[in-house]
Amino acid sequence: MEEKPKSIGITVKKEENFSEWYTEVVTKSEIADYSPVSGCIIFRPTAMGAWERMRDYFDAKIKKLGHQNAYFPLFIPERLLRKEQEHFEGFVPEVAWVTKGGNKELDEPLAIRPTSETIIYDMYKKWIRSHRDLPLLLNQWANVVRWETKAVKPFLRTKEFLWQEGHTAHATKEEAEKEVMTILDIYEKMVEHLLAIPVIKGIKTDREKFAGAVYTTCIEMLMPDGKALQGGTSHMLGTNFSEPLGIRFLGEDGEKHFVQQTSWGFSTRLLGAMVMMHGDNKGLVLPPQVAPTQVVIVPIFFGDKDTILNKCLEVGERLEAEGVRVHVDDRDNYTPGWKFNDWELKGVPLRIEIGPKDIAAGQVVAVRRDSREKTSVKDEEVGAFVKKTLEGVQAALFDRAKKFMLENIRSVSSYDEFKKVLEAKRGFIRACWCGNPECEGKVKDETGADIRLIRFSEEPCFAPCLVCGTPANKVAYFAKAY
């Protein structure tokens, strides 16, 4: 008695039911799974492999700039969380509380960190004395918890997720503001180069900024269903935390000053963006830069099995020696066709097939996951071909996504037009705005779209305010969002 192969294909089309397609791709590709804890998911090896590559990339970049990693407690005493009022009110509705340890009720409930500003800055208060202690540039890789009550959406909406959070303290406002932008630029490059997703960069409105920030900068992506997704945020905190917490330093001028601070983070929700952006009706499509396995070699067993398997292993070793992440699928009881489907579902960027005919001809067959383009490659050229093709896949994924984004940024001059475009196509809608939060709120209430960002570059206003008709002074990018 043999069980049925468990891996069956995607049954929902991406263009027909995006949301169900997403759930199917996530679970069937085995990048993640639902867990017995409602609202929490399991990051399976494909997810962790991609995440580790983002971590290593970002970690190296910030360390080169003098940042260091630390690790602060998971728990935050309620009294600390309360220190910055806006921050507390912003986060308290979604905080999980520990009230019992062992068999004893705690005297003071402990919040599980939704973000770590307050507990980290309580230490900064102790550590920072003099201008010589600045800048203080720390980062931590950690899990955080936000008590979502809406239905879980793997990577995008879960009670627990993984992230990095950077927290810096500087002597001057200028230095802190520079830090905010430096980090945002690294986010942009990471998402574009590693995940092959184009972003737009800019500043959030006051209504949408981080609870406690002076201002928030962000990168935003556009998903295939026309909804925006925030990819990372970098906050200028100014003295908003250092004043209530009392974080001061003795300046070179002999006076005490409050430190100027920043905080910034990106999370595993980027993995969700990657799945949505590149996946297709055959399953996941992983950008080579973050794919834990870049190339899978499938032997076509026919005739002398050992000869074929040895050839596969030999090609595999050669690729590995050139720095390619490769896996030889030597499983016995599956047909090549079943394996092809399985690896396509799992999103491996390039497949190499080697059978007796290929060996006779001194070649291998290579099949791209993104385009399914098939090429016969001479044995001695495999290394160069694979490296070039992986670069090609990475570039093609980015180019396609970029084209899609650019086609879906539309300028409108009236609220009517805005509503029509939003209804018909979604995407980023570029519109002029007077800067009044009431106008912004009205759009949100009436249409569900909010302002994702104002770009840094000065864009001339081409119409009066979308809502109130008074002179506008900002070009805002509206969208419905995840």
Added chain:
Amino acid sequence: MEEKPKSIGITVKKEENFSEWYTEVVTKSEIADYSPVSGCIIFRPTAMGAWERMRDYFDAKIKKLGHQNAYFPLFIPERLLRKEQEHFEGFVPEVAWVTKGGNKELDEPLAIRPTSETIIYDMYKKWIRSHRDLPLLLNQWANVVRWETKAVKPFLRTKEFLWQEGHTAHATKEEAEKEVMTILDIYEKMVEHLLAIPVIKGIKTDREKFAGAVYTTCIEMLMPDGKALQGGTSHMLGTNFSEPLGIRFLGEDGEKHFVQQTSWGFSTRLLGAMVMMHGDNKGLVLPPQVAPTQVVIVPIFFGDKDTILNKCLEVGERLEAEGVRVHVDDRDNYTPGWKFNDWELKGVPLRIEIGPKDIAAGQVVAVRRDSREKTSVKDEEVGAFVKKTLEGVQAALFDRAKKFMLENIRSVSSYDEFKKVLEAKRGFIRACWCGNPECEGKVKDETGADIRLIRFSEEPCFAPCLVCGTPANKVAYFAKAY
């Protein structure tokens, strides 16, 4: 007005008050700090830097053997934790409970993972169907919480700590048992090669094994105060979890079988062992293999400052190009003497001093942290010298620790002798034991020492049971322990 330099030396001697010395070294070297959450510490950059090196070493080793990383939820529903009775009873006294999310009481309290067997194996039940799904070799890097009520001891006894936990499922008992030993061997090598701490390997008694294991293997270290410290454990779980949880696979024989499982972990408590083992009355001493900064270059400013600083930077770049982790201390307002003390306190393995006389003589001065040996090195030989010296420091630390451990393993033939040795010298005490848990318990109750392990190698009994005098069949290693 200038503040006092904040870094002052260690005021307690290691040989006089080991415990206070430890606390001073940990906080003053800035490897860790106490936090506003009672029982939780902050891992500062030196700690995280060393931990990341251990992580990378171990991660590469297990990935080469086919293991993959995943990430499972922080929360475990109470009903799941209860699935294996012994496991539940072992952990429930030290579990932290989340009872409130946002503003709502939860229907079922959620445990914060003290270890993740039950939640991980609940998924294994779903994922494992056939012998083809085996072995399943997963690992996660995570934080865990155990609600310690005793006074916090940084790294060694804290409510939250970081660790890796591996969880594997196999088709056969033999394969699982081999896995247990493979991992234990990696632990041994990691601790000996990276942390420069010698270990002894063996098996725990039933009384001391992991709650839920068939048996537990471990590595044990001996600290300078003569107390043992467990460095890592690798558990044979057999079918103890797969039976109550119902994790079965269809074998090649067409029958359903319970999977054979293992779990294994090491944690940030190893950082505590590192501090205790190598630190001295000047502060921390970091083994070069895990030191975030291996070499610090201190300019001796005298005369033309730029020339000196440039020389320091040039030497620094040269070392960096050779793969050495180097820092040039270009701080202005500190004297060289203050900097020497500061870096000694922080444990950097090698210091290089460069002043005008050195430049004139075409040399640098190198000072080892461990022996404080001072050497003049010709400029062109700096690279080779540094690499050789770092290896030398690593080896010297290990050799000294090994000598200490070997001198502190003592064999005794009677309970009286046992008590005398324990009282006078502590260390590992080798004694014969009948195998009865009552005898083991009596020793623990009366002396505070327990059996750390029985070595794998068959050691001939040289006396009757230490306690009851009946024939012994095991040579046990007793010690007081952290």
